[in-house]
Amino acid sequence: MSSVRGQGVPDPEHALHLLRQMLRVRRLEEKCIELYSAAKIRGFLHVYIGEEAVAAGVMGALAPEDAVVATYREHGHALLRGVSAGSILAEMYGHAEGCCRGRGGSMHLFDAATRFYGGNAIVAGGLPLAVGLALADRMAGRQRVTVCFFGEGAVAEGEFHESMNLAALWQLPVLFCCENNLYAMGTALGRSESQTDIALKAAGYEMPAWAVDGMDVLAVEQAARRAVDGVRSGGGPHFLELRTYRFRAHSMFDPELYREKSEVAQWMERDPIRLLQSVLEAAGQLPQKQWAALQEDVDAEISTAVGFAEAGTPEPVSELARFVYSDTADGGNPGTDSSAGHGAGKEGARKEGGAG
């Protein structure tokens, strides 16, 4: 598959699918901002607008049995992993129909059915979890991949380095995806790292690592497929630095004093959605009618999701104390394996600790 820089794409149908995936994230988050302004959603809200090509490209390279660990800027990852827009929005509403029954909110989306392990709001705190999920797969002899997303801000944390070392030392099936959007909240990469070449840092841990244009969804997908194949075939951890940019503020409380409007405008010239759209249009691969229909579809999905969230019911206060400990001591919690004594790597059903 070629990059979007070429003249058209060899598989326009697949490109259209990626375009749709990016647009779904964009429209969902535009709606989130609107609902936040209307005070329907509270707490912190971190949108991914501008970075959609990363989640769209990487998710497309995964299999259903793989696992995903993400950050607090994870609405797009959850949606593209298969969590419904309705349950995401209902979660932000604090409703019982939300994917975490109102206990997580925007920053803590989880979903056992799609093996989506959050929604982690401690920067770099998700990396050790990804290492452990991969360790479990290795010990059980499963050919699954765990993908871990984190921002470039995480690279300054000790947990980043501890996790990189453990994953490489034990040759675990993890794909590290560093979403380098150049700012850790308001701190520019050059103001926080002595070495700003992040892929080079990863290579120092003896794992295959390379940088990718994170605004080019086809390039991201191509790189992700290569990396996922490498991990799945026993090549140990791989690392992608996805160079991207956040178009909006860090959160809803950010006056953006730390960057120039001209810089933002320059990056918006490379809006991942418009980039792919224009390549397809220029090559005659996206008729106006098809583009209009696609937008209509996505708008309808988001509109239905808002309706679902609006119609939801607040998680009852009587349920507040649930899920601090599992409901029953014998493993009655959905994610608990109560069976014992079967072998790692042996045949037979192995219900997971956390995956229902």
Next chain:
Amino acid sequence: MKTTYREATRAALRDALQRDDRVFLMGEDVGRYGGSFAVSLGLLEEFGPERIRDTPLSESGFVGAGIGAALGGMRPIVEIMTVNFSLLALDQIINNAATLLHMSGGQFNVPIVIRMTTGAGRQLGAQHSHSLEGWYAHIPGLRILAPATLADARGMLWTALQDPDPVLIFEHGSLYNVAGELDDDAGAVDIDRAAVLRQGDDLTLITYGGTLPMVLEAAEQLAADGIEADVIDLRTLRPLDGAAILASVGRTHRAVVVDEGWRSGSISAEIAARISEGAFFDLDAPVERVCSLEVPVPYAKHLEQAALPSVERVVAAARRAAGSS
């Protein structure tokens, strides 16, 4: 059979590793070295390097990896050399292990067991001697165990591994060499209830972990003077067995709490508060507390001993409570 706390802990590990293939032990120097306190000595040869997994010095990394492995269907036992080192893994223990079930609306429980050494008395100075289990007992989502007897060293681990949620086990460093008799068929024990290890009607001595032998000795001295004490071994610091405490104090009307942690904001403060909430009108004397002095634990033997609870301090507090000082 004759055994030690160290051997009983090792027997518990071996038993768990034999019974459940999902169980593995991970930590610094648990394998080749044999465990920094020799608890896991010989297990590497028996179970191999995958299941007796030496880790780099990365407390946050390998504790987090244990949490991830638990999410992925394993039953990890993670060993941290001392409670002081566990502070490097606080993010994973408190922000992840204790919260994931709740944040995920009940979808992701974390069946991990984390063992660590706690406590002073061996002249190891302020970075290897603190008793911070009371801090951990503050955190909803965790279960906190403090085995003080051979039976609990042998029996708590298996029960902890059956718990679907994170369990932290605190082993006081001064207990490893304690020797005694253990039933040949000793096995799993409950991890919900406190135990009354000695009965008396005059006052209640409440403790756990490393100070239990000292409290039993104090009870012996008090008995020689005609003061008979109930001795409660809390065993589990969270959830606290408040009913056992109140039942005893309701009968004896006097209580002394002995805790190697510092006094301010401690588990002893929590126990005293519960007694005052639940047995205020039963009390004949103020609740007494014997805790460590509020200094970082010093190296020199005479300074360290002066900082820690002692039989003498427990006896003196008990006499005050009993009105016979």
